[in-house]
Amino acid sequence: MSARRIATAMGMVILGFFLLIIAFTTWYTVDESEQAVVITFGKADTTITDSGLHFKLPWPIQKAEVLSKETYSLRFGYKQDKSGDLVSYDKETKMITGDEYIVLTDLVVQWKITEPQKYLFNAQNPQEILRDATSASIRSVIGSSTIDAALTDGKAEIEAKTKDLLASLIKKYDIGIIVQSVKLQDVELPNAEVRAAFTAVTDARET
Incomplete structure (x- = not known):
């Protein structure tokens, strides 16, 4: 296998890895008994209290911390x-x-x-x-x-x-x-x- 093909294959693997990260870190769910905080570059942005599926920017730009509303x-x-x-x-x-x-x-x-x-x-x-x-x-x-x-x-x-x-x-x-x-x-x-x-x-x- 030529060096060009190896480089192309490595590039595809890296690209696929980043696409997986984007796919799995751009959404999160909140149950009725939960609340979430969206954190952008380490700073709290908004608090989500509505249950359901929510979307955000991919990691490491944003992440969601899900907390319980329970007593x-x-x-x-x-x-x-x-x-x-x-x-x-x-x-x-x-x-x-x-x-x-x-x-x-x-x-x-x-x-x-x-x-x-x-x-x-x-x-x-x-x-x-x-x-x-x-x-x-x-x-x-x-x-x-x-x-x-x-x-x-x-x-x-x-x-x-x-x-x-x-x-x-x-x-x-x-x-x-x-x-x-x-x-x-x-x-x-x-x-x-x-x-x-x-x-x-x-x-x-x-x-």
Whole structure:
């Protein structure tokens, strides 16, 4: 085979490769539960919320980042392992009440992405920021609450205060998400002896 034919064949292979790139990177789909951001040369261009087939310029000129519209759950203080069992993290949940008792507090934060451009570009790790803000918020609220409120009838107020404080922090960070709800899962004393002593004191007070 002559050098000219080899060069022609190589040229056809390269051309075919670029045509494949163009064919597979000029379109994308968005489901009803999704939203997309078109990024042009690394800069967010437009946000697509309509579902269906959409077209854009080929890579590397443009690319589409598809994000979910669904509500996410941040589990603070515990997670579910592969077998479905719940694993708690006492170091993360251990905090001090206003009257200097130690309690273990875990909760769930419901949140969703409302501004995809900010979510993608205003922070390197928005979910880590949300976790840190959650920790700061619940510790602040527990630190100004009594042990009685944390363990008994003050949980609803603690949830409301934590949600308000967390929402204000997230708004300040401007990372494109909103906090929908905060739900305490468990607030308990750190060991059985302390729990028994507190229960005895509570029962005596009620009696």
